[in-house]
Amino acid sequence: MAKRVLFPTSYDEETRIWSGMRKSPLYDSNCSAGELFYMTMKNWPSQVIQINHEDGRKLTNGEMRQLATRLALFFKKEKLTHKDVVGIIGVTSTYVAPLAVACFFNTTPFHAVNVTRDAKVVKGLFEVTKPKIMFCDGADYERIKEVTQEWTPKIITLTGRVDGVLSIEDLLKPTAEEHFYQPEKLAVNGDQTALILCSSGTSGLPKAVALSHKHVTGITSFAISTDTILTQASIDWATGFIAMAASIMCGFQRVIFEGPFNGENFITLIKKYKVSIICLAPWQTYELFNHPLATEEVFSNVRCAFITGGWISAQVLQRGQSLMKHGMILFSYGCTETGAITANIDHSQDNNDNNVGRLFPGMRVKIIDDQGNSLPHNKIGEVLMDIGSKWMGYVGNPVDTEATLQNGWINLGDLGYFDDDNNLFLVDRKKDLLKYKSCHYWPNELEQIISELPEVRNVCVVGIKDPRYGDAAGALVIKKPGTEINEQEIIDHVAKRVVVDYKQLHSGVKFVDELPQNTNGKIMRSLARQVFESRII
Known part of the structure; x- marks a missing residue:
């Protein structure tokens, strides 16, 4: 039986480099993410792109643009530029996406950190970027105030109110300037830092990963304007951010909810909102597809399940495929630094657990030995990636940036090989993470x-x-x-x-x-x- 593949991957015998399909840029390489988002939302103002399950509030493109514009005007009054940083830490709530978009409008990078991280990690991450303004939930105000006391940023609450402290809702009042607002132009070029997410590195502590405007505008999506996407991933995780950004660029609905992942609740949301795209971590995939309420009827409207973030058993993927008779399960290898690298949609009985599939368009990969020599098919070595755009590195961490970026290739320490069909197999981690x-x-x-x-x-x-x-x-x-x-x-x-x-x-x-x-x-x-x-x- 022929293997199912999503994208073709080619191999150059001379250079020993594997390449995905050629990817043509859709936008000018020096266009800011803010300019792109602004025009997309302006052109389709009535399209609903966010639904908050907690309170039922829906945001259209027009409303998202309006909220983001008001916040961007506030940033301008605060004299924030592309050299500053806005900190975001909080539960998934209505105003998180407009806040992120406002940062893009003003070309001020935001640094998002997961609210569940302990105080030591949160402090270590934000000490690197030292945001001038911090947005957090009211319930976390005292913790964030203590964590940031060394540089005392202005703290604004995202949810809840604290006496004497600004709430984001205080910044969303109508202004005359909003009717004539235009997003800021990039001060440098498309390689300018657009956002900062978190990853872990060789030191044992998470690192601040800088991503460029070119990286954001190059996001591709499987979803279209008629889709509804559901994920528990928050904006500080690459999957959560990509889901938010793609929903704006492509105009599809994104359902948000608070709290930890729960299989039964997730199934309820799939059914209620007629969800057509789901994004999951491997452990969430296991809980969802093995839940007693998981049936073919539940997934009858789901046309794609996107799974990324670690190893997953082929048996789990096969179980999911048996429930999604008319949909596609896409298992992807990727990370915060690179985005999605590979895609595997072959979940047949003879498929290997370590098979992560073929390369996404625009990706190049080579396998090297300990001496840096490029290896051919079926030889295990370190996996090096070229994502097709400049990687901005780790903020405030030139040592790890230099160790990770080797002559333009990103090396995260994974060990793997390509088989004769140009499928990438991951066999171990050279690093112990x-x-x-x-x-x-x-x-x-x-x-x-x-x-x-x-x-x-x-x-x-x-x-x-x-x-x-x-x-x-x-x-x-x-x-x-x-x-x-x-x-x-x-x-x-x-x-x-x-x-x-x-x-x-x-x-x-x-x-x-x-x-x-x-x-x-x-x-x-x-x-x-x-x-x-x-x-x-």
């Missing part, structure tokens, strides 16, 4: 916590693939001679030291006499994972 329920964590942090216990001589934390949630942490532990400690005591110690769910030892603890090491005494984490898995009964 793990992901559980869409949240990154570092095994080293958990190892340090476990090593605090006096009974522990050595420890190695590995990520065990969970078909629901991703990399579930498990610990291989060597006890000190003459001491006793059990699995539950170690699990409880970690639980006391880290309160977030994604850093817990969901795969448990296994006791061993030795850890796999190389000749230099360095623990080989990939082999340690195999040892852990071999001891699972």
